[in-house]
Structure formats: C-alpha cells, structure tokens
Amino acid sequence: MFRTYKYRLYPTRVQEKTLDFLLMQGRLIYNDALEQRLKVYRETGESVSYPQQWAHFRDLRHAHPDTLGRLNATSVQQILRRLDKAFKAFFRRLKAGEKPGFPRFKGCNRFNSLEYRYGDGCKLRFSGGRARFYVQNVGEIKVKYHRPLPEGAQIKHVILKRRNRRWYICLMLELPEPAVIKEHPGPAVGIDVGLHHLLALSNGETVDNPRWLRRSLAKLRVAQRRMARRLKGSRGWREAAYQVARLHERIAHQRRDFWHKFTRKLVDTYSLVVLEDLNLAFMTANSHLALSAHDAGLAEFRQLLAYKAESAGTRVVFVNPAFTSQLCSFCGAVVVKDLSVRVHECSFCGYTADRDVNAARNILSSVAVKSAWTGPPGVLGHGVAVPVQRASPGKLPALAGRVVTCAPFGVK
Numbered sequence: 001m002f003r004t005y006k007y008r009l010y011p012t013r014v015q016e017k018t019l020d021f022l023l024m025q026g027r028l029i030y031n032d033a034l035e036q037r038l039k040v041y042r043e044t045g046e047s048v049s050y051p052q053q054w055a056h057f058r059d060l061r062h063a064h065p066d067t068l069g070r071l072n073a074t075s076v077q078q079i080l081r082r083l084d085k086a087f088k089a090f091f092r093r094l095k096a097g098e099k100p101g102f103p104r105f106k107g108c109n110r111f112n113s114l115e116y117r118y119g120d121g122c123k124l125r126f127s128g129g130r131a132r133f134y135v136q137n138v139g140e141i142k143v144k145y146h147r148p149l150p151e152g153a154q155i156k157h158v159i160l161k162r163r164n165r166r167w168y169i170c171l172m173l174e175l176p177e178p179a180v181i182k183e184h185p186g187p188a189v190g191i192d193v194g195l196h197h198l199l200a201l202s203n204g205e206t207v208d209n210p211r212w213l214r215r216s217l218a219k220l221r222v223a224q225r226r227m228a229r230r231l232k233g234s235r236g237w238r239e240a241a242y243q244v245a246r247l248h249e250r251i252a253h254q255r256r257d258f259w260h261k262f263t264r265k266l267v268d269t270y271s272l273v274v275l276e277d278l279n280l281a282f283m284t285a286n287s288h289l290a291l292s293a294h295d296a297g298l299a300e301f302r303q304l305l306a307y308k309a310e311s312a313g314t315r316v317v318f319v320n321p322a323f324t325s326q327l328c329s330f331c332g333a334v335v336v337k338d339l340s341v342r343v344h345e346c347s348f349c350g351y352t353a354d355r356d357v358n359a360a361r362n363i364l365s366s367v368a369v370k371s372a373w374t375g376p377p378g379v380l381g382h383g384v385a386v387p388v389q390r391a392s393p394g395k396l397p398a399l400a401g402r403v404v405t406c407a408p409f410g411v412k
C-alpha cells in the first residue's frame with residue numbers, strides 16, 4: 001500500500017535562496033536536455049535516449065561542481081526521466097490520434113519540484129522532539145511535523161516542492177499490507193452525484209453544491225483585474241499574480257477539506273458505496289457543465305474515497321448511470337422526465353421523492369450491488385451483468401479486483 005504524506009518546510013532565508021538555486025539548476029538541465037534532443041533530431045534524424053542523456057549530464061555535473069554539481073545525482077536522473085516521460089507520452093498520444101502538446105521549455109515558474117530517493121541527499125531527522133529535514137547542500141530545514149508517519153512506513157521517494165512561495169516535502173511511503181481484510185459491519189448506500197444537489201444519498205440525505213469557486217469568483221475577478229492592469233513581469237504584476245494564485249489555492253484547499261471529511265464519514269459508516277460511473281471527460285468538455293464540474297472536484301472525490309475505502313474495508317462499486325433517473329426506485333416503472341423536473345413522482349405507484357434521491361436508490365438497487373453485497377467481492381452473480389475491469393485501472397489501483405462496472409437493474 002502506498003501513501004503520500006505532505007509536510008510544510010520553513011527554510012531560513014539563506015536556505016530558501018539555495019533551494020531556489022537548486023530548482024533553477026534543475027530547470028536548466030531540463031531545458032538543456034530538451035534542446036539536446038531537438039538539436040540531435042534536426043541534425044541526424046535520430047532520437048536521444050535517457051541513458052545517453054544521463055551519460056552526458058553526469059559528465060557535465062562533474063565538470064561544474066558549483067552549479068549543476070550541487071544537485072544530487074539521483075535528482076538529475078529524475079529530471080531526465082521526467083523529460084523522457086514527456087516525450088514518450090507525446091508520441092503515445094500522437095499514435096492514438098490525439099492532439100498532444102509538444103514537450104515545452106520550462107519558464108522560471110514552471111519548474112517547481114525536485115525528486116530524491118530517500119536517504120540519498122535527503123533525510124528526515126529528529127532531535128529534541130523536533131523534526132528537521134536534511135537536504136544535501138542546503139542543510140537541515142525546519143519541518144512542521146503536524147502528524148507522525150504511520151507505523152511500519154518506509155519512506156521511498158521524496159518530492160521537494162515550491163508552491164506559491166512556500167516549500168513542502170511529499171514523502172512517498174510504502175506501508176505494510178494488512179494481514180486480513182476486516183469485514184465492515186455497516187450498511188450499503190447509493191450515491192447520485194450531480195450538479196444541482198452535489199450529492200444525493202439513497203437514505204434521502206442531500207448535500208448542496210458548495211460551489212467553492214463560484215463563491216470566490218468576485219474576489220478573483222478583482223485580483224485578476226489588478227494583475228491585468230499592471231505591466232507584465234514587473235514587481236507589482238508579480239505581486240498581483242501571487243495574490244491570484246493564492247486565491248486559487250485557497251479554493252482548492254476548501255474543496256479538498258470538504259471531500260476529505262465527507263469521504264471519511266462515508267467509509268466509517270458504510271460497508272458498500274455505490275456510485276455512478278460518470279464520464280468526467282465528457283462533463284468537463286461540455287462548457288455548460290465544465291465550471292461546475294471542475295468546481296465540485298468530482299475526480300478528487302473518487303480518488304479520496306478509493307484510498308480511504310481500501311483501509312476501512314469498504315467496497316466501492318461503480319455502475320452504469322443509464323436510466324437511473326428515469327426509473328421509479330419503488331416499483332421499477334419508467335417515469336420519463338427531463339432535467340428541469342426536480343421531483344420524481346410516480347404515476348404508477350405514487351412514490352414521490354427528490355429526483356436525485358430516487359436516482360441514488362436506483363443506483364443502490366442495481367444488479368452489481370446485490371452480488372457485490374452477498375457474493376465474493378468484485379464478482380457478479382445473477383448471470384445478468386458481466387464483471388468488467390475499469391477502463392483505467394491506473395486511477396484506482398487500490399481497489400483493483402474489488403471495483404466492478406455493470407448495467408443497472410433491468411438493463412442488459
């Protein structure tokens with residue numbers, strides 16, 4: 001099991017200057033390596049591989065101990081690998097018929113992190129109850145150690161990063177696998193995720209969309225206008241740009257905080273959570289929905305739910321959302337209604353409920369759920385729906401083998 005723990009660093013002024021210097025060196029290496037690839041290709045038509053670049057920059061590093069040489073060797077390797085990845089992704093997407101952007105030269109605000117292998121040029125140290133983070137050529141930096149590392153955790157990689165003038169370390173941890181997966185005693189719940197009600201639960205609860213971004217739009221507008229009035233690149237402009245970035249960061253924090261608390265509550269309460277398998281790419285491509293969908297941070301919701309569920313022993317099932325809003329969750333009749341109709345009112349059995357709550361109840365009663373509930377995790381019974389691996393298993397690695405997709409009740 002892998003987890004990332006993030007801590008804030010409080011470097012002194014001198015340390016901060018050195019950190020900035022190291023980032024700048026990293027950026028230069030990235031840009032030089034990109035230049036090298038372009039140049040060789042122009043002249044010979046050949047492409048340069050990662051090992052060739054590493055050999056080149058390793059020598060360069062030895063030749064310039066006061067500049068490049070101050071960067072840790074593995075950090076340099078990681079930078080070259082990053083570029084290699086960018087190229088590979090570019091060609092892969094090109095082959096797939098997409099329109100990828102070509103790897104770009106990085107400006108001074110576009111290169112904000114360095115990677116380390118833990119123990120090689122960096123180390124977390126404790127003395128007198130205080131934590132400090134040692135970085136090669138920078139020294140020991142004060143850390144706000146706001147929570148201890150989980151027991152048995154091994155630090156694998158470290159990402160040292162700068163964001164809006166603040167410094168952080170992200171510790172990538174490997175945790176021991178729990179010997180037995182505990183059985184969760186809680187009930188099951190279906191959730192309809194939408195834009196009117198952000199969430200509707202099958203038990204009747206609804207959560208309205210807090211619209212974090214929309215609420216802050218007025219403030220953002222003022223800050224963005226101030227930035228636009230100033231001369232680009234000037235001191236005043238930089239200050240205004242910083243204010244804009246900070247506002248965006250705050251909105252992201254509010255959103256993240258909400259989803260952390262909500263997903264925590266979900267996995268503590270329920271042993272089975274059933275969600276629609278929405279196509280997020282489709283939603284964000286639709287310009288009417290895009291702002292709200294981004295604002296809601298639905299992708300973040302899934303991500304947080306997935307990893308919390310894994311530790312809590314909660315099962316998460318995604319079902320095909322087709323017809324969930326049109327069926328009556330009480331009698332199964334089809335009650336056609338367009339998006340503007342907010343209340344489900346069944347003309348057959350008289351069942352009346354909020355539109356989204358009705359959909360959540362349908363989601364919960366789909367075939368996939370019944371079998372996930374009684375049968376072995378991830379395998380569907382009833383012989384109706386076939387278990388399908390999620391299209392992008394990379395997104396939810398923690399739940400591999402436990403996440404299933406199938407058609408809702410009554411649809412083959």
Ligand SMILES: [Zn+2]
Pocket residue numbers: 328329330331332333346347348349350351
């Ligand atoms: Zn009905």
